[in-house]
Amino acid sequence: MKIKTTEIVDTFAEAFKMWGSRIIITAETRQWALAAAQSMTGFATSVIGCKCEAGIERELSVDETPDQRPGISVLLFAMDMEGLGKRLVERVGQCVMTCPTTACFNGLESEHTVMVGGQLRYFGDGHQLSKNLDGQRLWRIPVMDGEFLVSESFGVQPAVGGGNILILGKDLGTTLKAANAATKAMHAIAGVILPFPDGVVRSGSKVGSKYKTLIASTNDAYCPTLRGVTEQSAVVADANCVLEIVIDGLDVNAVESAMRVGLHAAVKPGIKQITAGNYGGNLGQFKIYLKNLVD
Amino acid sequence: MSLNLILHTLPEVPLEAALLRPDTITGMNESAIAGIKVMHGNQPACVGDFFKVTGKANGEMHLEGDLARIKHLGANMTSGQMIIHGNAGVHLGTGMSGGEIIVDGDAADWVGPEMSGGRIIVKGSAGHLVGSAYRGSTKGMLGGEIIIHGNVKNETGHAMRNGLIIVGGNSGDFTGVNMLAGTIVVLGEMGIRSGAGMKRGTIVSMHQAEMLPTFSYSCLYHPTYLGMLLQHVAKTGLKISNQHLQGQYQRWCGDSVEFNRGEILIYQE
Numbered sequence: 319m320k321i322k323t324t325e326i327v328d329t330f331a332e333a334f335k336m337w338g339s340r341i342i343i344t345a346e347t348r349q350w351a352l353a354a355a356q357s358m359t360g361f362a363t364s365v366i367g368c369k370c371e372a373g374i375e376r377e378l379s380v381d382e383t384p385d386q387r388p389g390i391s392v393l394l395f396a397m398d399m400e401g402l403g404k405r406l407v408e409r410v411g412q413c414v415m416t417c418p419t420t421a422c423f424n425g426l427e428s429e430h431t432v433m434v435g436g437q438l439r440y441f442g443d444g445h446q447l448s449k450n451l452d453g454q455r456l457w458r459i460p461v462m463d464g465e466f467l468v469s470e471s472f473g474v475q476p477a478v479g480g481g482n483i484l485i486l487g488k489d490l491g492t493t494l495k496a497a498n499a500a501t502k503a504m505h506a507i508a509g510v511i512l513p514f515p516d517g518v519v520r521s522g523s524k525v526g527s528k529y530k531t532l533i534a535s536t537n538d539a540y541c542p543t544l545r546g547v548t549e550q551s552a553v554v555a556d557a558n559c560v561l562e563i564v565i566d567g568l569d570v571n572a573v574e575s576a577m578r579v580g581l582h583a584a585v586k587p588g589i590k591q592i593t594a595g596n597y598g599g600n601l602g603q604f605k606i607y608l609k610n611l612v613d
Numbered sequence: 614m615s616l617n618l619i620l621h622t623l624p625e626v627p628l629e630a631a632l633l634r635p636d637t638i639t640g641m642n643e644s645a646i647a648g649i650k651v652m653h654g655n656q657p658a659c660v661g662d663f664f665k666v667t668g669k670a671n672g673e674m675h676l677e678g679d680l681a682r683i684k685h686l687g688a689n690m691t692s693g694q695m696i697i698h699g700n701a702g703v704h705l706g707t708g709m710s711g712g713e714i715i716v717d718g719d720a721a722d723w724v725g726p727e728m729s730g731g732r733i734i735v736k737g738s739a740g741h742l743v744g745s746a747y748r749g750s751t752k753g754m755l756g757g758e759i760i761i762h763g764n765v766k767n768e769t770g771h772a773m774r775n776g777l778i779i780v781g782g783n784s785g786d787f788t789g790v791n792m793l794a795g796t797i798v799v800l801g802e803m804g805i806r807s808g809a810g811m812k813r814g815t816i817v818s819m820h821q822a823e824m825l826p827t828f829s830y831s832c833l834y835h836p837t838y839l840g841m842l843l844q845h846v847a848k849t850g851l852k853i854s855n856q857h858l859q860g861q862y863q864r865w866c867g868d869s870v871e872f873n874r875g876e877i878l879i880y881q882e
Contacts, residue, residue, distance in 0.1 A: 384841060385840050386844065387840075447815070450756075452845060456838060465838065
């Protein structure tokens with residue numbers, strides 16, 4: 319398959335079941351909301367090393383937030399519901415509650431919920447107050463600039479992690495430009511995040527390692543520097559750089575939509591091939607075929 | 614077509630009409646509704662002795678006339694809508710847990726005592742003890758909302774445990790007396806001794822108020838929660854200005870004769 323001069327490999331991205339949540343962070347100004355969101359989504363690139371994956375979904379206008387202040391929507395994913403609850407408590411507590419003027423609201427209606435504000439309230443040392451408003455319970459926790467307002471519980475739902483495309487370009491500059499175009503297009507899709515730095519990952523990994531203690535190691539098949547030494551290099555001729563974009567979403571349709579727009583946006587002169595990472599279909603619960611995204 | 618009850622005979626003494634509620638009469642025909650037993654003072658009577666009944670009982674019920682002598686309207690209601698075109702008598706919506714009562718007039722004392730859910734809207738004023746506990750009872754309103762567009766008299770929210778009371782006008786003395794939790798918003802002026810004996814809960818006033826000496830001043834700030842609450846109030850049709858939405862509020866903590874965990878928030882003009 320080809321789009322213009324770029325080959326699209328007939329393969330699939332292997333994605334995994336995760337659990338997802340949406341967190342609405344608001345603050346007096348966009349600056350502080352963004353600061354909290356960036357803090358909360360820092361060190362959340364991969365469940366392998368960070369226990370969760372998170373990213374900014376989009377900015378929210380004052381008309382879209384519960385308290386009519388500037389806001390940021392964050393999506394956070396973990397491998398199971400219990401783990402997601404723990405990560406939310408940690409990150410809302412350490413990254414949002416600590417940030418001046420912020421408030422934090424549940425942004426996902428779901429039959430499944432995890433306790434977040436209901437745990438963080440104990441920071442109030444008995445001075446916390448709870449309020450019911452419009453069917454949801456909020457906690458007011460006294461802090462040094464006034465109060466931190468947080469939803470008692472957050473909705474969580476089964477989600478999808480690990481959607482991906484791999485962009486193989488003739489050089490670093492061309493591949494970066496294509497990856498940037500792809501991430502920009504993907505950011506327009508609701509319900510997805512790109513957990514790696516600015517949405518792009520260069521250190522794609524494979525399962526296992528020659529070192530017994532490691533569960534993952536560099537994806538040597540896609541390292542251009544190893545084309546001459548690795549037995550099964552997947553780096554095509556004339557490609558000298560490979561960048562990956564990983565997508566997590568609240569459902570498989572959102573991930574597929576993001577992959578579709580990203581794939582088309584990444585097609586540029588000098589991009590030799592676009593493919594996707596998988597484990598032979600043996601690990602993930604979802605297979606997203608690139609051939610279905612080409613049209 | 615909804616059910617209509619038009620008052621044709623004014624009761625000489627209070628009429629006990631606790632059985633007049635939209636949830637329990639759904640499906641009944643006009644004659645069955647007219648035959649519902651009520652107490653006229655200490656004498657048994659029927660709804661039809663006082664009301665002309667027309668329409669179908671489908672969960673929505675309209676009552677027309679001056680019902681100031683009719684007690685316990687909507688008592689223990691669980692669902693449906695009761696719309697009163699006129700004044701309502703005492704004990705309106707006693708113990709209700711769901712549904713909505715709208716009074717297009719004034720209501721007497723004891724609006725929504727010990728209610729646990731649903732909503733009561735009074736477009737005029739109301740009397741004493743809105744959302745309160747009955748005498749001897751430890752807990753007043755347990756949930757739901759009471760919205761009074763006009764003024765209320767004394768002891769609004771007495772011993773309330775949860776829920777929201779909004780007063781568009783002024784409130785009398787002892788607003789939130791013995792309050793356990795919940796929220797009272799008074800857009801007009803409050804009388805004296807607000808929050809006396811309160812354990813927890815929030816009283817919000819848009820005007821300066823005389824504070825009991827057992828309340829202590831904490832700070833001037835803008836609670837994020839209050840902005841959300843006032844937006845909710847604005848949705849009920851009461852006017853909330855931008856100054857109130859964005860303004861600074863004094864926070865007073867009390868009552869120190871109790872837990873000292875209650876708060877009175879007063880808009881700083």
